Amino acid sequence: MALDWIGFGYALLVSSGGVLGYVKAGSITSMVVGLLVGLSAAVGSYMTSQNPRNSWLLQGTAGTVAVVMGLRFLMSFKFMPAGMMTIASVFLLLKIIVGRSMLSSNNT
Template sequence: MAVDWIGFGYAALVTSGGLIGYAKAVTSGTLTAVMGTRFYNSGKFMPAGLIAGVSLLMVGRLALKMLEKPHEK
């Protein structure tokens, strides 16, 4: 029986895409918490408040993308 190298390549590509998407979501959430805490403690908007706000927007965007229904073609 021959090894299906094309199938393995496809599976690796799909898996890596999923892992990258998962890592982006975790990173955005962590960055929001860390920088939000720094902003809260210092009261200074730059850079902690800015990064916390932008990261929070990214978390919201990723959450909306997850809830979005697939588009029919």
């Protein structure tokens, strides 16, 4: 199986955003949550790399980030970081959905 490079890139983006939140604003919460969510996305990407049908952790992580950051964007209308993370999470979810539908069509 090939590695899910897009998922690992997403995990790196989330983790680096948490670290950047700490560096710029001194927010320990941003760093801790960013690293935990990034780790969750990395583990989910690894699981998806091993078995493309096993994407529940990556879907849950990206879906949670999309909802939380989407709400933050709607309250602030600031693109960085809330808007960017919402878009990145939605694109990752679309990639997973399209990949699953392709898997289903290949098995029939």
